[in-house]
Amino acid sequence: MNNKLQALTEQELHNLAMNIVGRQLESEGYEFMGVNSKPLKNPQFVCLKDKQLYFIVVRNVVYPNDPAIYDKGLLMKIKKQASKFEAKTYYAGVGLFNAEDQNLPVYLNEAYLVQYDGLLEI
Template identity: 35%
Template sequence: MGKEQVLTAEELHFLGIKVVYKDMIDKGYKVLNVRKELDVNPQILATKDDKRYFVVVRTATYPDMGLLLPHIAAEVMKHGNKHKAICYFASVGIANANGQTDEEMAQPIKDGEYYINYKGLQLFPTY
């Protein structure tokens, strides 16, 4: 793979957020705010049809998908309930499209080409 730089955790996270943001805009959501920090939840605040949405985005590298941890879900759900918001989770998986092996595919590089695994917004699970 040469001298390419692998995406940092922050860059990977932000790439996942951009995937979800574009999908939401395409589906008619009005995005009010985006937070790209790893330790801030939710990442996306949006409205659609007079309803408020909180979206937690998690991104992982091939072959994994982003995971929503129960304590994060509980925090965001509590905050969402206060603001009468519907809470969604967006799981994103990113692979290096130029990787020839599983190991190379698991290392997306800066300014590279990617395969994106994203199945849309999912309502928060109930625990």
């Protein structure tokens, strides 16, 4: 086994956060109309459920930041865009932390903790 720890990149952390949110959306019956895995290209998910369109912004959040705190300016821009499509806007902040020491990065193939409280309507 290789003992050299490899920290996950920003893109890998973002993909992990998207997978966590995507599994939740899938289990709740959302249909994916569009998925964007680029961290700064918003929204990450455009979904349909019960004939309602949803724009969902996903952010991975590193310690010591709080996943529930979001960029209000950005989300208001997304909400304005979503309103043109009569879509609802949600924020999904996913905290990803090293399980051994939250001050360390999340490493590839090492334990990590997830802090995710679900979708927050904007």
